[in-house]
Amino acid sequence: MTTATADTSATPRPGRHPGARPGRATAGRLRAAGLYTVSVLAGVAVWQLLAVTYGSALVASPSETLSAARELAADGTLFNSVVASGRRILIGWGLGLAVGVPVGLLIGQIPLVRHLLDPYIEFFRFIPPVAFVTLAVVWLGIGESSKVVLIFYTSVFIVTLNTSAGVMAVNESKLRAAASLGASRRQILRCVVLPSTVPHIVTGARLAMGNSFLTIVSAEIVASQVGLGSLIWTSRNYGRIDWVFVGIITLGILGFVYDRVLRVVASRALSRYGVKL
Structure with a gap:
């Protein structure tokens, strides 16, 4: 007597739909793209009105x-302006990130460093970079250094504060658990504090990027012949409102691209640390 066995491999099981998730993700992306398109078209319509x-x-x-x-x-004016402003922003912002992250880690970890640096950070972060434009030109000239230093100035405090806030927000139980297992201070910093602080660092980097775009215009208006800020100011002097609009819109597009690239890179490279942008 033979017993018939069911071919379970061909029977669909509940919850196992290989095409469901990719299809849903694709539909979500299409919907997002459609909403973006509608939003842009609506903005252009209001602009035209x-x-x-x-x-x-x-x-x-x-x-x-x-x-x-x-x-x-x-005539190459737009391309040269984008390249000049983009390069200055990236250099100044990168330097602010390179200095702000370690300083923020030290401030969050070591009370002595926090007490020594806190008065200066709280004092200078309330002074806008535009207040130092004249001094930057006098001290560093009208070359690239003055613009880069101003962007560094506007970036470093934001990154430092966000990083230190992330360090001080680390759960105390995690630190005690690592210490009880024999981890050294350096190991705790590398394996516990830094991974928990990464999302705060990324947020600080994005905020600093936005402030860098605010600073570049004022810096280039005063001390530059090439750049989007200089283009806007020169266009205003010539009464070319259309050129002014080109400079403003180009700044917005450049900032949008920079932020998108930062979000994509951070999401893919730092997803294991809980970075979701």
């Missing part, structure tokens, strides 16, 4: 701005 209402002397229309962008791109 404002241009029609107030006239080209006050608000350049999207078509006029696009034509001006082509004009500036044709």
Whole structure:
């Protein structure tokens, strides 16, 4: 007597739908792209309405701005401005990150360092970088150094504060558990404190990037012949509102691209530390 055995391999099991998750993820991405597109189109429509209402002397229309962008791109002005501003932002922001992270770790870990540096950090972080533009030009000249130093100044305090806040927010039980297992102070810093602080560091880096874009305009207006800030100021002197719009929109696009790249890199490289952007 033979017994029939069911072929369980061909029978779908509850909860096992290999195509469900990828399909849902694709639908989510398409929906997000659609919402982005609708949002951009709505913004352009409002922009066009404002241009029609107030006239080209006050608000350049999207078509006029696009034509001006082509004009500036044709002679290389737009490309040179983007490269100059982008390079200054990356260098100054990178230096702020390189200094702010270790200083923030020290402040969060060592009370003596915190008490020594806290008065200076709390004093200088409330002074805007634009207040130092004249001094930066006098001390460092109109070259690249003055702009980079100003961007470094606006970045380093944000990164330092976020990093130190992340260190001081580490669960005390984790530190005690690591110490009870015989971990040294350096091992605790590397294996417990730093992984827990990574999300705060990334947040500080993003905030510092945004402030770097705020600073670059004022720095380039005063002491630069090339850059998006210089382009905006020169356009204003020539009465070219359409060029001003090109400079402003290019700054926004450049900042959007920088932040997106930072988010993607941080999410992929630091996902194990709980970074989700």
